[in-house]
Amino acid sequence: MISVGLVDDQALVRSGIAALIGLSGKAEVRWQAQNGQQALALLAETPVDMLVSDIRMPVLDGIALVKALRAANQALPVLMLTTFDDNDLFLAALGAGANGFLLKDVELARLVEAIEKVAAGGLVAEPALVSQVNPQLAEGPRPEPLSDKEKQVLRLVAGGLSNKEIAELVFLAEGTVKNHLSTILGKLHCRDRTQAVLRALHWGLI
Numbered sequence: 001m002i003s004v005g006l007v008d009d010q011a012l013v014r015s016g017i018a019a020l021i022g023l024s025g026k027a028e029v030r031w032q033a034q035n036g037q038q039a040l041a042l043l044a045e046t047p048v049d050m051l052v053s054d055i056r057m058p059v060l061d062g063i064a065l066v067k068a069l070r071a072a073n074q075a076l077p078v079l080m081l082t083t084f085d086d087n088d089l090f091l092a093a094l095g096a097g098a099n100g101f102l103l104k105d106v107e108l109a110r111l112v113e114a115i116e117k118v119a120a121g122g123l124v125a126e127p128a129l130v131s132q133v134n135p136q137l138a139e140g141p142r143p144e145p146l147s148d149k150e151k152q153v154l155r156l157v158a159g160g161l162s163n164k165e166i167a168e169l170v171f172l173a174e175g176t177v178k179n180h181l182s183t184i185l186g187k188l189h190c191r192d193r194t195q196a197v198l199r200a201l202h203w204g205l206i
Contacts, residue, residue: 002027002119007039007053007065008081013104017052024112036060040068050077050119055089063089066096070160077118087133095194097160100124123158125201137202144187151206153180158197158206
């Protein structure tokens with residue numbers, strides 16, 4: 001059973017999402033928080049396997065919450081809930097190290113699938129949302145397949161980890177991680193890390 005911390009400033013939304021998660025039989029909400037600050041306090045008392053968090057919240061929003069976790073070297077998976085008009089926030093959350101993005105009107109099956117994938121270390125993003133952020137993702141040459149190690153490195157990049165942190169986690173030299181990233185950028189025909197993550201999500205490579 002996957003334990004979840006649920007973070008949203010709207011009590012009705014929290015109750016609805018918690019009920020959906022509970023119905024799945026595969027995950028359970030251990031606690032609910034109305035903002036990122038409260039979530040950090042609850043997390044210190046009651047660890048969970050992952051967070052499901054809104055992006056827009058008072059006091060401490062979802063992006064600041066992820067930044068605080070990553071600054072504390074916590075790789076806790078975070079699945080963000082967003083809307084179609086949150087493009088800038090979506091990119092900011094991705095850059096901060098969030099691991100997944102779903103629209104708030106998500107169906108139960110999709111929510112459970114995303115929770116399982118993110119909790120297992122994967123990445124999730126609605127294709128329509130990714131394409132809206134960068135319509136050019138489908139243009140240009142088709143990306144080349146990534147090796148298992150390259151996929152692992154890119155997932156960690158998406159999680160907001162530095163080259164040094166990635167190297168320590170996968171037991172490689174930092175220079176080797178840089179070489180992997182150079183190869184990844186070449187295979188995906190991208191200029192930077194964020195674009196590589198977006199393009200890989202669009203094409204379902206990670």
